[in-house]
Amino acid sequence: MTQHTTAEQERIDVGSNSAGRISIEGLTKRFETASGGETVFENVDLEIEPGRFVTLIGKSGCGKSTLLKILSGVLEPTSGSVRIESEDGGDAEIGHVFQSPRLLPWNSCERNIELVHEGNAAYTPELARRYLELVDLGEHADKYPTQLSGGQQQRVGIARAFSIDPEILLMDEPFSNLDEITADELRTELIDIWEKLDKTVFFVTHDITEAVALSDRILMLGDGRLYGDLEVPLERPRDIESEEFLRFRQRAIKQFHTIDEEGPMDGH
Ligand SMILES: Nc1ncnc2c1ncn2[C@@H]1O[C@H](COP(=O)(O)OP(=O)(O)OP(=O)(O)O)[C@@H](O)[C@H]1O
Numbered sequence: 001m002t003q004h005t006t007a008e009q010e011r012i013d014v015g016s017n018s019a020g021r022i023s024i025e026g027l028t029k030r031f032e033t034a035s036g037g038e039t040v041f042e043n044v045d046l047e048i049e050p051g052r053f054v055t056l057i058g059k060s061g062c063g064k065s066t067l068l069k070i071l072s073g074v075l076e077p078t079s080g081s082v083r084i085e086s087e088d089g090g091d092a093e094i095g096h097v098f099q100s101p102r103l104l105p106w107n108s109c110e111r112n113i114e115l116v117h118e119g120n121a122a123y124t125p126e127l128a129r130r131y132l133e134l135v136d137l138g139e140h141a142d143k144y145p146t147q148l149s150g151g152q153q154q155r156v157g158i159a160r161a162f163s164i165d166p167e168i169l170l171m172d173e174p175f176s177n178l179d180e181i182t183a184d185e186l187r188t189e190l191i192d193i194w195e196k197l198d199k200t201v202f203f204v205t206h207d208i209t210e211a212v213a214l215s216d217r218i219l220m221l222g223d224g225r226l227y228g229d230l231e232v233p234l235e236r237p238r239d240i241e242s243e244e245f246l247r248f249r250q251r252a253i254k255q256f257h258t259i260d261e262e263g264p265m266d267g268h
Contacts, residue, residue: 019087020050020167020200022071026080029066040066041224043080048202048217050085053194055203055211057256058221064204067221068170071202072096086167095166095199097174101157103145110141113160131159134193151182155189162193168200175210187213191236208256212249213238222259230255 024046030039040063048054058064069075070082072094086092103112113128129141135155137148145153154174161169175183191214194201205211211218212232220228230252238245 018050018085019092021083021085022046022048022168022200022202023083023085024080027067027070027077027082028079029063029070029075030078039224041221041226044226046219046226048200050200051198052216053191053201053203053214054217054219055205055215056219056221057205057208057211060206062222063224064221065172068172068202068204071168072170084168092168093164093166095161095164095169097154097157097161097169097171099173099177101145101153103153103156105145108142108144109137109148109156112145112156113163116160116164127163128159131163132156134162134196135159135189149182151178151186154178154186158186158190158193162197162199166199168202171201171203173205174203176205176207183210188237190214195236208252209240209249212245212252213240218252220256220259223262227259227262228255 024044027044027046028039028042031037044067056064056067066075070077071084084092084094103109104115107115109132110125110128113131114123114125117123117127125141129138132138132141135158137152137155137159140148140152145156148156154177158174161171175186178186187210203211203214212234215232218228218230218232219226220230232248234245234248240246
């Protein structure tokens with residue numbers, strides 16, 4: 001289990017049969033700056049069941065990336081805790097997919113995947129190829145990123161993230177730099193892979209349609225708190241033009257804008 005807490009709190013590692021569960025308790029993040037500082041969110045509690053596809057939406061600057069960075073351990077919370085349960089009670093493996101694939105251009109696709117397996121004696125080029133096949137790039141393992149399209153490069157990023165067999169996958173607007181047709185293809189592929197591999201996915205986006213198309217559950221962050229938490233009751237595969245999809249999307253949009261009607265809370 002991985003636990004990200006304030007420095008004073010002890011790291012607790014215990015065995016678990018619910019790998020991929022995320023438990024957030026009383027999470028507060030404040031940045032101190034020369035001009036006084038800012039509390040990004042305060043006292044956030046959240047429980048995410050293993051294997052779920054959860055999407056976080058919120059307006060620009062509400063703290064989505066900050067929450068993601070705390071989940072990945074890049075940032076420490078000001079107070080509160082985040083626990084991610086692992087298979088064996090040790091540190092949870094966390095896969096990352098970013099807006100851009102962050103591939104090293106002087107390395108082949110296979111080598112780009114190998115680089116995240118440093119210290120893994122079980123790594124073989126076949127492992128990279130297996131994951132590249134999952135994203136339809138089995139034939140391209142020896143190519144360099146510059147020989148691939150933007151969508152193909154992002155596919156390599158997704159293959160790389162899944163290849164470490166992570167307990168959770170953090171995805172930060174992974175399709176926002178792609179044209180809509182390619183983004184749609186990748187969303188379909190992502191759901192196929194997620195259904196096969198049964199991982200907890202924590203996905204950040206600005207796009208409500210994307211959130212409804214992909215998720216089991218949609219969280220809304222704003223005004224320093226999680227003000228919305230919607231279960232998505234739609235069967236997969238989802239038809240984004242169907243009446244039930246559009247009806248649910250409308251409901252999500254309405255809930256998303258409740259924050260504008262309520263106005264800021266005290267202290268923010
Ligand atoms: N290292 C930092 N130091 C000070 N303030 C920061 C730091 N990182 C983020 N912030 C502030 O915290 C707030 C939340 O930022 P964050 O990047 O998490 O928002 P976001 O919801 O991901 O935004 P976007 O959708 O535009 O990417 C912003 O007001 C930002 O200026």
